[in-house]
Amino acid sequence: MHINSVKLIYFSPTKTTERIVKCIARGIRIDTDTLIDLTPPEVKTRDFEELHDELVIMGVPVYGGRVPPEAAKRLRRIRGNGAAAVIVVVYGNRAYEDALLELRDLAVEQGFKPIAGAAFIGEHSYSSKTMPIATGRPDTLDLEKAKIFGELIRKKIKDIRMPYEMSPVHVPGTFPYRKWNPPSDISLVTDQSRCTLSGICADVCPMAAITVNDTVLTDRRKCIMCSACVKNCPSGARTWEDPWIKRITKWVSRKSKERKEPEMFL
Numbered sequence: 001m002h003i004n005s006v007k008l009i010y011f012s013p014t015k016t017t018e019r020i021v022k023c024i025a026r027g028i029r030i031d032t033d034t035l036i037d038l039t040p041p042e043v044k045t046r047d048f049e050e051l052h053d054e055l056v057i058m059g060v061p062v063y064g065g066r067v068p069p070e071a072a073k074r075l076r077r078i079r080g081n082g083a084a085a086v087i088v089v090v091y092g093n094r095a096y097e098d099a100l101l102e103l104r105d106l107a108v109e110q111g112f113k114p115i116a117g118a119a120f121i122g123e124h125s126y127s128s129k130t131m132p133i134a135t136g137r138p139d140t141l142d143l144e145k146a147k148i149f150g151e152l153i154r155k156k157i158k159d160i161r162m163p164y165e166m167s168p169v170h171v172p173g174t175f176p177y178r179k180w181n182p183p184s185d186i187s188l189v190t191d192q193s194r195c196t197l198s199g200i201c202a203d204v205c206p207m208a209a210i211t212v213n214d215t216v217l218t219d220r221r222k223c224i225m226c227s228a229c230v231k232n233c234p235s236g237a238r239t240w241e242d243p244w245i246k247r248i249t250k251w252v253s254r255k256s257k258e259r260k261e262p263e264m265f266l
Contacts, residue, residue: 001084001160003055009036009078010059011071013206013226016122016138017090021059023143024086024118027150028157030055038074041208051083051112055157058107059088061122061226064180065097070206070224072106080112084160086153087117087171092124093134093256100265101173108168115160116153117171117265120146124256125227126240126249133249133256145262156266171265186225186242187218194237201229201238 006025012018018037025032036048060071067089085107089099096119107114120142124133138146160166187209190201195216202210209222210229216237225245229238240246 001157003030003053003084003157005034005054006030006032007034007036007051007054007056008032008059009038009056009075011038011068011074011206012059012061013039013204013228014061014123014125014231017059017061017088019143020090020120020122020138020146021057021088023138023146024057024088024150024153027147028055028154029150030154036078038071039206041206043074043077046077048078050079050081052081054083056080056083056085056112057088058085058103058112059090060099060103061125062089062091062096062099063225064182065095065099065178066180067099067102067106068224068226072102075106076110078110080107080110083112084157085112085114087114087169088120089118090120090122090138092127092252093121093137093260094124094252095255098173098175098177100171101175102177104168104171105175113166114168115156115166115266116149117169118146118149118262120262121260124252125225125231126245126252128249131249131253133253142262145264149262149264152264152266169265172263182225183244185220186244187220187223188229188238189241190216190218191237191239194235196235196237198234200232200234204228204232
């Protein structure tokens with residue numbers, strides 16, 4: 001199979017997924033001609049050209065062992081038309097459970113042919129100085145493995161005549177997918193004594209849920225608990241204080257003591 005270019009499609013509020021898919025592309029060593037960042041809120045109304053003969057690297061984070069519903073919604077705006085795809089999920093060192101299978105199924109539903117898949121580790125969205133979870137990941141070792149994964153994909157592509165001749169790559173997971181129903185009335189707290197009204201939190205929010213004027217207001221109905229505002233606030237003014245989030249963070253921290261390594265499927 002001859003591939004002229006690689007397209008990257010990703011939803012990455014805290015940038016860990018973006019870093020992984022870009023590193024995989026470097027390992028493939030084919031020009032990346034398009035980056036389709038599904039993270040900004042304006043993407044929800046954007047029209048995309050249909051894909052055909054490109055290789056696509058499709059990446060999303062894992063929320064509760066699943067593909068984030070908002071990421072799935074935005075991915076459904078893109079048609080693959082038989083384009084070969086590499087599917088990638090990035091999780092916070094606990095477990096990715098059904099997320100990779102769900103992403104594979106979604107890719108097939110949208111007309112892609114998943115020829116490879118992987119699960120990588122990134123710093124958990126709820127990681128903090130007091131409760132660190134996979135801090136600093138993906139690290140140098142992770143990124144080196146991502147590049148190696150890209151090299152393996154390059155070798156596999158050479159042996160494929162046409163992607164439609166292949167069955168979708170086999171990946172772990174179960175169907176029906178696990179249930180993930182987080183509370184819908186949770187949002188972050190802004191420490192007014194630290195807040196400088198920089199507006200960065202509003203700029204990075206994938207849901208346009210934050211308004212900054214003389215104070216910071218968060219629309220709880222829109223918030224997907226991605227922590228992009230927490231990771232990017234220059235003064236550390238955005239924090240999680242909700243009891244449910246604190247319980248989940250402690251539980252994930254206990255389950256994530258042992259370092260997990262990337263898993264690749266070809």
